Amino acid sequence: MELIDVFATVVEQQSLNKASQLLNVSQPALSRKIMRLEEELGIQLFVRKGKRLELTRAGEVCYEFALEQKRLERRLHEKLQAFKTSIKPASIVIGASLTTLQSTLPDLITIYTREYPNTDIKAVTGKTHEIVPLIKEKRVDIGLVASMIEDPSIVCVPLFDDPLCLVLPEGHPFADKEELFIQDLHELPMILFSRGTWYRVLMDEMFHRCGVHPDVKMEIDSFEAITRLVSTCKTATLLPESYLRHNLIEDNELTVRFIPELEQTKRTTSLLFTEEAVLEPSIRRFIDQAVRHYHTADEYTL
Template identity: 55%
Template sequence: MLEDMRLFATIVEHRSLNKAAERLNLSQPALSRRLARLESELEIELFRRIGKRLELTAAGQVTYEFALELRRFHGGFLQKLNAYKSTEAPLATIGASLTTLQTTLPDLITAITEQHPNLEIKAITGKSHEITTLVKERKVDFGIVASAVIDDPAITSLPLFDDHLILVLPRSHILLERTHLEMADLHGLPMILFAPGTWYRTMTDELFRAYKLKPDVRMEIDSFEAIIRLLSACRAGTLLPRSYLREQVLLDNDLYLVRIRELEETNRTTSIIHGDPAWLTPSTRFLIEETKAYFARRANQRNE
């Protein structure tokens, strides 16, 4: 049926058996026989013969529309099938939690696209449980979330790196006149915090409750970059994931990292998650392996 529809559509588009036969590299009698056989199978005339001219019947028009739809469907099928034959994909869709989007995804995308300049990457953001759902529904190729998914048999969760919170202060902050800071020093401290709803803010609030701290929260913002840029102007501190705080970010904003033992114990594992391995295309498996290798290299560099 697929081949017959292809021949039929070619006849319609060339409006001539002779021209269509030439395009299809068939003889005109052979093409005529194929058309007659199709009409016999469908038990209806597809063309009216007006001299040497062919004119579609109403049934022929419906059949032509079906042939076009079949052509589009077949093309899409072949395109998807081809992804299982190659490790090079034209498009990758990554799901990322909001924290991950700001802390780790930019550098990862830069590294991947440097290796694969023709690759287009689409990122979909959401809360970790939302990204997990997208992975299960195969709406993203894989996800990167600041957690581990261990209670869902439909999800494979692989750790990438551990992260923890760290206190960030402007270099001119009065607290830095002291040689040692403790959790108690956060009580009453003017702070700019991330907006509620992420693992990072949830962990921050849990810390405050556990140590009975009430910082002076001046702002709640859903952008790490905005928080960083406002700290000096507001003479405030913040708690941020260590993974976000590159040296250049600190230098550009005249900030200082303060080590507090209890904060370093706030470990959170960022993981890559994907669905049933049987559904992964070679290109997706390849990108997953490259992502794991990228974070392994970063870990080795930090340990050197």
């Protein structure tokens, strides 16, 4: 399974150069490993587009298998751990909306597992209105949503405000324009979130308020798909700032522009849980670390 692991690393780093540094092998050696895997499988896993590597559909299937393999290996180690110690491994079930699952949850899990690597963390995806009852029914321990929830049976801790940004492909007429205003979005070809999603509702309210009507070419509910299509279709989009990591912008050859009205159009990402849930040490530690990470410890103390 070594070649599959190497392949997964290349996918996750989105760069042969970065993957070779992480794996401590030369780039030519890494390229040979990928070629050997493609020869063994008898199918192409990547296509090159300029400086970028892009997965083929077969590559996507292969990566899904690699992720499943990692999960199985992790579960194996967790099961075997039970034979080495009488202490039951800690576990946390997190309910996350799609936006927070893609943009915020990976960082929080990385921070937590760095200090508590043996914790079994599971994620359940759902819309915000679906996550709230799961918390009440104790089917998830913590909720992570891009919203503020007012419910007397749930504690809501705000982590950070997340404004919208205008994202453009390199070479777009607006990319180097000295100043941009919300009216510049009128009739601008754009790819936006699907109707009914929280971010789309936020956008539509802002468009209506400002009298702006963009030319919506596509409506999609996936951050990743929108990001790729912006470059491919040479259109603009609006994305939350928390999702716009440096490597994402660089690898997809995108430009980010800030417009005052967009900066005021923001959601608040929050943690949701019951007072009873924090009696569990692992859950309390996760919440504490999340709060410290976003510098809101002065606003909330368990």
